Amino acid sequence: MGTLLDSFQEALEKREAKLARRRLTILSPDAADFSSNDFLSLSTSSLLKSRYLRRLNACYAADHSLGLGSGGSRLLDGNSAFAEELERFIASFHDAPTGLLFNSGFDANVGVYSSVPQPGDAIVYDELIHASTHEGMRLSRATTKLRFQHNSVEDLENVLNGLINDDVSISSRNVFIAVESLYSMDGDVAPLKEMVQVIHNTFPRGNAYLIVDEAHATGVFGPNGAGVVQELGVQNDVFIRTHTFGKALAGQGAIVLCTSLTREYLINYARTLIYTTAMASPTLAAIRTAYELMQQGKTQSFQQKLQSNISYFRSQCDNFHMNDQSIVRIDYYDRSPIFSIRTKYPRELARYCQERGLIVRPIMAPTVPRGKERVRVCLHAGNSYEEIDSLMSAIRQWVRDSTTERPKL
Numbered sequence: 442m443g444t445l446l447d448s449f450q451e452a453l454e455k456r457e458a459k460l461a462r463r464r465l466t467i468l469s470p471d472a473a474d475f476s477s478n479d480f481l482s483l484s485t486s487s488l489l490k491s492r493y494l495r496r497l498n499a500c501y502a503a504d505h506s507l508g509l510g511s512g513g514s515r516l517l518d519g520n521s522a523f524a525e526e527l528e529r530f531i532a533s534f535h536d537a538p539t540g541l542l543f544n545s546g547f548d549a550n551v552g553v554y555s556s557v558p559q560p561g562d563a564i565v566y567d568e569l570i571h572a573s574t575h576e577g578m579r580l581s582r583a584t585t586k587l588r589f590q591h592n593s594v595e596d597l598e599n600v601l602n603g604l605i606n607d608d609v610s611i612s613s614r615n616v617f618i619a620v621e622s623l624y625s626m627d628g629d630v631a632p633l634k635e636m637v638q639v640i641h642n643t644f645p646r647g648n649a650y651l652i653v654d655e656a657h658a659t660g661v662f663g664p665n666g667a668g669v670v671q672e673l674g675v676q677n678d679v680f681i682r683t684h685t686f687g688k689a690l691a692g693q694g695a696i697v698l699c700t701s702l703t704r705e706y707l708i709n710y711a712r713t714l715i716y717t718t719a720m721a722s723p724t725l726a727a728i729r730t731a732y733e734l735m736q737q738g739k740t741q742s743f744q745q746k747l748q749s750n751i752s753y754f755r756s757q758c759d760n761f762h763m764n765d766q767s768i769v770r771i772d773y774y775d776r777s778p779i780f781s782i783r784t785k786y787p788r789e790l791a792r793y794c795q796e797r798g799l800i801v802r803p804i805m806a807p808t809v810p811r812g813k814e815r816v817r818v819c820l821h822a823g824n825s826y827e828e829i830d831s832l833m834s835a836i837r838q839w840v841r842d843s844t845t846e847r848p849k850l
């Protein structure tokens with residue numbers, strides 16, 4: 442019988458053979474970023490950096506007892522007036538009753554889905570929902586978990602009606618509908634208004650609860666970057682919203698926006714909040730600084746720059762489609778910074794671009810469904826038109842250099 446380490450080796454070799462082995466990489470600082478989720482390029486913004494450092498100094502000057510680390514979980518020694526005030530500030534920015542900080546979006550989703558649905562309840566989720574929601578659902582006590590076709594209002598309605606037909610008792614239970622506002626891999630936006638309508642019509646007694654993960658929309662969409670829910674004005678129709686700080690806001694962590702009763706419940710039952718050290722003061726200060734920039738409208742110019750890069754890239758894609766549509770296809774959605782370059786050879790195309798200083802990533806199954814592998818392109822406020830031109834010409838060149846006969850899409 443082999444040892445544990447032998448089985449590790451074997452598992453990794455299996456992945457290697459399937460070209461599916463994951464590896465950590467370090468990017469060259471000179472490369473053009475078409476990959477990270479730093480959509481507004483705030484991570485390298487001198488405005489954010491200088492404001493953050495000023496705030497940090499001011500915090501420590503004002504309160505000599507403020508520690509670097511939080512010292513414990515929120516329920517023990519890790520809570521602070523600073524954390525509670527930050528929650529109120531963010532909740533107010535998002536027009537929500539209250540908010541509860543989590544150490545990451547992953548923790549937030551696991552905390553919510555593992556604790557909120559009760560035995561006998563159902564969760565109906567978009568088939569492309571993020572792995573963190575799947576993890577939360579796996580731990581959840583909900584009796585029924587059903588998926589609906591990605592962003593399809595019609596299929597959502599069918600699944601909800603099917604639930605009622607199969608189990609009349611569901612009308613006295615709770616149904617949670619799990620969606621994202623901007624999908625991380627396809628870059629498309631959920632039709633939230635139509636979904637809200639279907640949910641109201643199917644469960645008029647109000648026992649169906651919409652939960653929206655705004656991870657990728659935070660900072661990018663909505664008034665001052667507040668997200669899609671506020672852009673559509675449906676905040677009162679959403680039971681829980683999750684915003685994360687690690688993407689466009691150049692920080693780390695997440696907030697769950699909800700009613701004060703739900704917040705109290707999560708404080709008592711969400712294990713990813715209870716059994717973990719709370720975020721350190723410098724992390725809270727970074728989040729506060731980014732939110733203040735949004736609240737003051739100071740990220741609007743970044744949002745606009747991002748949108749102008751999106752328009753420019755899209756115009757290049759349209760030209761590209763006319764000339765070169767063969768073994769690649771570029772999929773995109775209105776105003777979205779996330780593009781999919783669909784090809785049967787995502788690894789090769791990504792490597793070709795990377796060798797030319799253009800950072801893009803191949804996205805393989807199971808991160809996306811088999812057959813839908815792609816190169817993911819994320820645009821940023823900080824990308825220049827020249828960088829975008831370089832990316833387009835690299836893709837064109839790769840198509841031309843592909844000497845062997847390749848299957849078309």
Ligand SMILES: Cc1ncc(COP(=O)(O)O)c(C=O)c1O
Pocket residue numbers: 545546547548550571573621625654656657685686687694695
């Ligand atoms: C839709 C979605 N939700 C949640 C998360 C997790 O957020 P975090 O990176 O803060 O853990 C991600 C991260 O990629 C995501 O794409």
